[in-house]
Amino acid sequence: MSNEADVSLSVRLSKLAADLGPSPSDEDSMQSPEAVLRSVAAFGDIARVSTQLQSQAVATAQASGLSWAKIGKVLGISRQAAQQRFDTRRTEAIQAMETMRIVGPVSRNEEVEQINAAGRQGWKLIRSLHGEHALELDDDTWEVTRVSIFSLRPLPAASDGWEAASTRFPDCFFIRKILN
Structure with a gap:
């Protein structure tokens, strides 16, 4: 530079x-x-x-x-x-514990679907890497959406319940509680 x-x-x-x-x-x-x-x-x-x-x-x-x-x-x-x-x-591996779960290896095409399936079972996304995602057990159920920083699509709104969960260049993952 x-x-x-x-x-x-x-x-x-x-x-x-x-x-x-x-x-x-x-x-x-x-x-x-x-x-x-x-x-x-x-x-x-x-x-x-x-x-x-x-x-x-x-x-x-x-x-x-x-x-x-x-x-x-x-x-x-x-x-x-x-x-x-x-x-x-x-890089350091994420330690597997009873309250932690790894989704992966998974392709970019199927990761959101698999994270959402885990989210419906009470697993909350906390970290994303290429090909795998770390989730922790939670009392709530969750859904996730992914937005690329190269996309023209706006980021999910906090007013709709979305919160930033993790990033994995060039993607940002947002989660929100599923209301039962």
């Missing part, structure tokens, strides 16, 4: 961090230690989510046939560094 693009992105992220916290009531409180700590926390959240999305984008790129060398070049690191950092076979 060019310096100009970096500055532009920095400004946009700074505005996002400011929007994530409560607004200060006056100019002096913007420089208070508490306001600075809120910014630190907001940037921590942005970095954590950004890292997760980057990992998902790399997994998508690799799954689509792009080489580790090309992925590494775009990131400014070696092929070996890219593979060590992002290879999904190296």
Whole structure:
């Protein structure tokens, strides 16, 4: 990225961090230690989510046939560094417990149907990876919908009961309780 693009992105992220916290009531409180700590926390959240999305984008790129060398070049690191950092076979496995369930391996074409079938049995979507989804046992029944960030379709509305559950680049998964 060019310096100009970096500055532009920095400004946009700074505005996002400011929007994530409560607004200060006056100019002096913007420089208070508490306001600075809120910014630190907001940037921590942005970095954590950004890292997760980057990992998902790399997994998508690799799954689509792009080489580790090309992925590494775009990131400014070696092929070996890219593979060590992002290879999904190296990521931690989700521990199976009585209250956890994995749906997968599953194709993109059938994942929503299978997650919804589990949701009707009281399983709530909590994490999505390529080819598998983690669900936890819940007292309610759930339905899920998937929206690609590349789609022109609007995101499901909170006013209709939808809440964001997980992301897996380029998809966002939303869930809502099924009212019986």
